[in-house]
Amino acid sequence: MKTAVFVEPGKVETQDLPKPEIKQPTDAILKIVRACVCGSDLWWYRGISDRPKNTPVGHEAIGIVEEVGSEVTDVKPGDFVIAPFTHGCGHCAACLAGFDGDCLNPSDDEVVGYQGEYLRFKNANWALVKVPGQPSDYTDDQLNDLLTLADVMATGYHAASSAEVKKDDTVVVMGDGAVGLCGVIAAKLRGAKRIIAMSRHEDRQKLAKAFGATDIVAERGGDAVKAVMSLTDGAGADAVLECVGTEQSVDTAVKVARPGAVVGRVGVPQKADMNTNNLFWKNIGLRGGIASVTTDDRNILLDAVLKGEIHPGKVFTKQFDLNHIADAYAAMDKREAIKSLLIVSQ
């Protein structure tokens, strides 16, 4: 079967590899319908983070269950599912509390290769999210919306829920990548009245506005702080979504928060150490981490997509097939695409 493989920094190619097989009784084999490239894939693509060479890649997909292990009862062959990048067991204290991204029963048995024709998915019983009907029941746009629930929309939502965005809040969203843009959608979905998107790229500003941003701040650093303070009468934002992870972005996020606000962060921290006194003396909270994909999909996001209330699939601004995987990565690397879609089968 065809699967995208990381060869070396700057080089991803489609190779013909053996179709995966059930290894654990809790596994499922999925036939992938659509997959996509994540901003975090660019780290190893660009050689910023290490990744073993010649490994299958991708961690976001939707597909059809082809086969299930003996202990899988929640999904059956033929079911249309979202394949989250997380694999919560569904019964540990973390999963039960809604933090399936930090499942307490991880296994060394890593799942790789969502950007391919077939995928072995572990903890299929709980972690897969069933979608009603079949892919053919949905339009292309709807399939794209569903695909975002495997990671990017759930991650944007995690920023908003970690920041405890509530009705009528004024929210600042740091970052105009696909996650930040989904953060705008999430803030609106949770009832924010005013959404200030920090963005300096015209195409992304436009999408942020389409998603519900009421204000755009193009400045960075101290100027960005001034701009937000001016927009909020000197008070700062009720909630801040940090969807970048750089030291400057985290610093700005804290500075634009009003006392008592929470910075919800999903941008992987570039720097571990941080001056937390700045949080303490303003009662600013810091929450966030790996998204609660399965939990949030089941409780709110799938419903919002099925009802057509949100359209996160618009973050896919270019589409490719597996034969053009190199182009899909290059388009994101060169910022020609906000997020690259892969049509695998239909």
Add this chain to the structure above:
Amino acid sequence: MKTAVFVEPGKVETQDLPKPEIKQPTDAILKIVRACVCGSDLWWYRGISDRPKNTPVGHEAIGIVEEVGSEVTDVKPGDFVIAPFTHGCGHCAACLAGFDGDCLNPSDDEVVGYQGEYLRFKNANWALVKVPGQPSDYTDDQLNDLLTLADVMATGYHAASSAEVKKDDTVVVMGDGAVGLCGVIAAKLRGAKRIIAMSRHEDRQKLAKAFGATDIVAERGGDAVKAVMSLTDGAGADAVLECVGTEQSVDTAVKVARPGAVVGRVGVPQKADMNTNNLFWKNIGLRGGIASVTTDDRNILLDAVLKGEIHPGKVFTKQFDLNHIADAYAAMDKREAIKSLLIVSQ
């Protein structure tokens, strides 16, 4: 009038100073009934933090309104009030959001000298908390309970509310000082099912249990983490109250939290920099800071005291009068008292 004055590290004495007068139209003059010594007073008493010499001290009291400025309408002479250490204006974004400890309208006009016969209190209109009736309507124990609402009980509650303690939670409380003990009360008040108090002093363990602690962990550091993990089947606590502020205590607080839990901290951070990656990868939140005294007193704490549901006044294990202020400080410095009460007038 008699007022406690910081002379130099290790020396607090009662001096005869002029009675304070109204300076702002939003001021009130209070006749103090009871005051107390705070653990944080020990910092300058011990010379750990700087404080100008020959300055009146204390920031917790209950008293009677003697005189009000022209703009004060919420309280009138004769009213019995709690005098919080915070002085929220009541109308800025921080106060309105319930974070009056971080009021956005601070003034340079510092209020000092709660440990004295009279006190000038600023922002009296909103920041003072009215108590029904007169001091003579209450027992000594009830007056002590009310006094804790000026700081220590509200601060313990702030740790619990910052940690988002909810019904049936398993909660860890770091610190067995008066604040930590009040944190135990707060966790129980918010419905915690299991409260693990980290304490290695027998008298404090006993009080923690009386306040609702279900388990005591006397170990520190790695052994404390092991003990909590063993008590929680390896999951960690649903909420952690950090009432110490040392690097070790904050580190332990993060390590005993289950994924998704929040560490609510009120211990003034000893060290600014902290590795926040440990938070991110387990979705552990960090909240807290200066207590929302007025807000929480009005919304929940005063009611709980008046109904006799909580008895935080038990943290006063020794009592003194202004003529023995030096003994009141020494008792806390030598850990002979959990918290020293000052009977000023009755």
